[in-house]
Amino acid sequence: MQRRYKWFVVLFFFAFLTVHEADRFIISAVAPQVKEEFNVTYGQLGLVFSLTVLVAAVLYPVWGYLYDRYSRKILAGLAALIWGFTTIFNALSRTFSQFFATRLATGIDDAAPPGIYSLVADYFEPYDRGKAMGLLNATGPLGAIIGSILALSLVGAGMSWRSAFFITGPIGVVIGILTILLVKDVPRGSSEPELEGLLVEDIYKARLSDLSKLLRIRSLLLLYLQGFWGVFPWNAITFWIITYMEVERGFTPDFVMVVMVLWLVAMTAGNIVAGYLGDRLFRVTKRGRALLGAVVVLFSAILIYLTMNATATEEFLIFGLLTAFEIPMAGPNVVAMITDVTEPELRASATGYLRFFENIGSAVSPALTGFMAEGLSLGAAITIVSASTWLLCFVFFTLLAIVIPKDIDRLRRIIRERADQLKR
Structure with missing residues (x-):
């Protein structure tokens, strides 16, 4: 694997996860505006947030198995497309019931990291994976900065809370398409030193019994x-x-x-x-x-x-x-x-x-x-x-x-x- 390309993949996923984390943090910054518009209590809004986390938690093992069984780049791209469209639908909601349902739907795509980490691991040998994982993990706090600043800046300028989601949603759709077009799938295990040059196709795939x-x-x-x-x-x-x-x-x-x-x-x-x-x-x-x-x-x-x-x-x-x-x-x-x-x-x-x-x-x-x-x-x-x-x-x-x-x-x-x- 060419060194330049594997770092391109890491940087691409770095951008992917940074924007995704920014999108996830926006809701915290605009919560007061959402609460006021729909005239709901902190408890009702908190329930939305908690159930969204629960949706993501339940689906993590499901996504993990799918990533281990099928094309990781296709599934990561699909996750980004789901992220983009559910975010746009969330911004289009006009009642609290619509907001509740579409916000829960945004939890479906939160399981992109397991597949991304797995794919990146197959680009790097064991002694070099920490550097790549460190860069990907840095997207959490960086995304929090970007998401908070974006949301507070738009709201501070007198714009609707929806404006931020109308920015990150379409970006998610674009990232999904680019993931499918630009990222190459590699055989699972191809970066292991013992298997170097031996894997020409993806022959190791998970089974439920595994x-x-x-x-x-x-x-x-x-x-x-x-x-x-x-x-x-x-x-x-x-x-x-x-x-x-x-x-x-x-x-x-x-x-x-x-x-x-x-x-x-x-x-x-x-x-x-x-x-x-x-x-x-x-x-x-x-x-x-x-x-x-x-x-x-x-x-x-x-x-x-x-x-x-x-x-x-x-x-x-x-x-x-x-x-x-x-x-x-x-x-x-x-x-x-x-x-x-x-x-x-x-x-x-x-x-x-x-x-x-x-x-x-x-x-x-x-x-x-x-x-x-x-x-x-x-x-x-x-x-x-x-x-x-x-x-x-x-x-x-x-x-x-x-x-x-x-x-x-x-x-x-x-x-x-x-x-x-x-x-x-």
Whole structure:
């Protein structure tokens, strides 16, 4: 695979996921306008958001299996087309019932990442995948910046909340078409060193009976456990940090926006750095990515405590920036570790299961934090939820560092056996 083309594919999917994440974040920024137009309560609007997440969670394993069975570029392109058209339909809604139905439909396409990560993994050898995954993971915070700025700018200019969706929706349609036209499918497993030059067609495809294998891989079970608990801090912070800064810190909305942009830029950088660092550690030891994950979540617990308990504004900003840079650094290596222990034809399914568990955790965390805040304070609730679950994830990553070498060796043995069969 030509080096220039494989990085083109990564950058193309980087743009794909960035715009998609921007589209997902727009709804948070325009929620007040939506609430006012349809004259609904926070509870009704919150139900829409929660059910949309639930739709995505339920469909993650389904999309994962389809990606492992059929053309990943066609399915990724289809996901983008669904994203584009459902976003346009959502913007065209004239009643709350129409908004409710079309918003739920936007959850159908949220499962593009498992297929994209699986396809990209087949462009890069094991020791180089972290860099690509880091770049793709950086689309989350970057998309949040773009989506929030776009929505707030349009609303601030007196335009309807629909305007933002009329921009991102058609872009999604164009991206879907370009995905099908520009991205090349490659055989599953073609980037594995043992199979280099041996795979001329895509012969390894998932079967439904193969999916149970994923639950017998100890490393994956630990990754799923940390995935469920690891999103608790993210959602506690995402849903409540702006309210915390405005209410308990007394920051103005304009100052909060500046802080959030700085933090999101730091998160973007943290993802990219983590990919390179994970690859380097993986070359040193098979436990490298897991050990990095353990260190990251341990320091995440410490840094969030220091940030939330900072007395001076300057101290809060400095610790907050360090926290924002450090907390996303486990993410790219989690995705890379899935490829390190899973057969190529099951990687999208394995990632789909991870996203399923993450979405379930995402649904629990905001409510838990909110209820705790009623008896404590919002800052204390964010700190307790974040620090305690990151410490729990430290245990999972530590156990992962112990067991993952055997699972890596198992996969390498399977790949060597396949190479021997192809050589005959």
